[in-house]
Amino acid sequence: MVDAPPTTNRPGLLDGLDPEQRAAAAAPRGPVCVLAGAGTGKTRTITHRIAHLVRSGHVSSGQILAVTFTARAAGELRTRLRALGVEGAQALTFHAAARRQLRYFWPRVIGDRMWDLVEGKLRLVGQAAHRVGLGTEGEFLRDLASEIEWAKASLISPDDYPAAAVRAQRDTPTSLKQMAEVYQAYETAKNSAQVLDFDDLLLQTTAILEEHGEVAREFRERYRCFVVDEYQDVTPLQQRLLDAWLGGRDDLTVVGDANQTIYSFGGASPRPLLEFTRRYPEATVVRLERDYRSTPQVVDLANRVIGAARNRPAGSRLQLIGQRPAGPEPRFGEFDDEQSEAAAVAARVRYLLDAGVSASEIAILYRVNAQSEAYEQALAEVGVPYLVRGGERFFDRREVRQAMVALRTAAADPPPTELVTAVRSVLARVGLTDQPPPGGGAAKERWDALLSLVEVAEELAASLDGANLPRYVAELEQRAAAQHPPTVEGVTLASLHAAKGLEWDAVFLVGLAEGTMPILHADGDDNAIEEERRLFYVGVTRAREHLWLSWSLSRHPGGRRNRRRSRFLYGLLPEHHPAARPTRAQAAKGGPKPRCRVCEGPLLETMEIKLGRCGRCPSNLDEQLFARLKDWRTNRARELKVPAFVVFTDATLLAIAEQQPADRGALVAISGIGPSKVERFGDEVLAVINT
Incomplete structure (x- = not known):
């Protein structure tokens, strides 16, 4: 690694950052954790950090891999890095990065061309469901596919699925046994067809790096610095791939906000973010709490919303501080x-x-x-x-596809004119006029879409010296591949x-x-x-x-x-x-407060009231009974053609499996089970308990 003078000798790069953003951007190489609240400029911070590391000589731009969770966010990272003069850094989604690496290493490790990627897995899921003897309705297949995705993202095999699903209290679309059989049949059908799904991109790349030392050494020589955006949404599978990329090194910057964890149903967890300093005790930790996005009125409401959350871990207790002028009340x-x-x-x-x-x-x-x-x-x-x-993707629209063809043709022999003028000239041939069409409707929508392509040219010309038509077309191609559309009115x-x-x-x-x-x-x-x-x-x-x-x-x-x-x-x-x-x-509501059936202490949480015991007292859950109840509910829901939770929620089944009521009176005493549910399902539930 080449030493270089500190950034203070290179004026300009960090001048526009606030003190906390600057601390994160200028932190020394090594583990850095940025706890960034909503609207606090996290993208600005991490792109300036990458630019700082490059300018300071800590790493070359080609040795940086920045990953995030959406193609749009990755496109935004690339655009901002380009504006900062950083052209060679990779900014991709986890899946796009893994696919690129797998395509490169597959022939060497497997000895054949890389298997094709299945864009949609429902056909294979349908084959697996049919083989197990289940229905193949569209909504049901989507539920099965989502459960398979959760299992793979959580590093759970078909054999381990039933026990893991019980521990995670999954609301499964069919019985645990049948779900495991569908999962196994899906994997068999996929491998027989020699195709990969999106989770396989991560699994196979991780396996290659973990099992083939020469491949891992080549990759780690190529990439030395890693940045992970939206780290609160990482899954166990993504974390394992990140660990394989790092190979024991610690040149890692993560950015996230545990208050914005909203994908737990898909296996995501804020735990790696919240436990980052436990893994890297010497890590630099910076908290970004100055909100530049919203007015103080919006910020105050947001703080009150999240301030009412229960059991917030320390790493999530960010208090946003509005920086904008006052605005209207919500x-x-x-x-x-x-x-x-x-x-x-x-x-x-x-x-x-x-x-x-x-x-x-x-x-x-x-x-x-x-x-x-x-x-x-x-x-x-x-x-x-x-x-x-x-809805319909921007780059799939008919007028946009026509425009792309015309622009590619023109880029083969570009005119000697300024970029924006050249783009307008080409788009005029496919319907772009100087003024919008009268009225609204489809004609105005088409005009807006073409105008947005001109705005991409204006953005490129402003951020890149010497931008020309071929470079512009390359930018559009990259945006189309990443599904990073321009703004349309x-x-x-x-x-x-x-x-x-x-x-x-x-x-x-x-x-x-x-x-x-x-x-x-x-x-x-x-x-x-x-x-x-x-x-x-x-x-x-x-x-x-x-x-x-x-x-x-x-x-x-x-x-x-x-x-x-x-x-x-x-x-x-x-x-x-x-x-x-x-x-x-509500005003008249009162009466005795519910108490724990074990220690007689007060019950405060919703789940405590439903279970009839406080969180301090041990569970006496009968896991086999819980599994039987879920199987019964799945079959009953299918008979009634309703979602499983309409019969009983997982939480209610958990309470039943713990309390094991002996009669209808004990059943209706469980919070959330009313007389109508007891009348409809009570005898069946009691029969399952007594099986």
């Missing part, structure tokens, strides 16, 4: 039904557009994708253009999960009613409820200035108004808001 809205809520949101969106807010700077976020339909209709009725995130409709890593001037969080936020099947599981709270927190922190939070009391117009607003909203509404006043039932 708005809360209660509506009679979903249609009224959607209409009110659309009217407010129209108002913001008329006030000068760009449509691309407005987002409507919801918990599940099925909620989007009402908002699509409401926006269409007031003439507001919108984009459903997760239109209000964004997206799920809260899809909104992670994005931000807008105005954010509407809608459908904030119990059963939707938190989602129904999370109820009774304290860990799941806290993940739902973190998801809500992610939604709040997407807003820069305008924040709207709303819920409806009924699904349909004229329906019973029996919904309650989300529990996460209690304590957030201003005192003057009508919905902030407690109902008569």
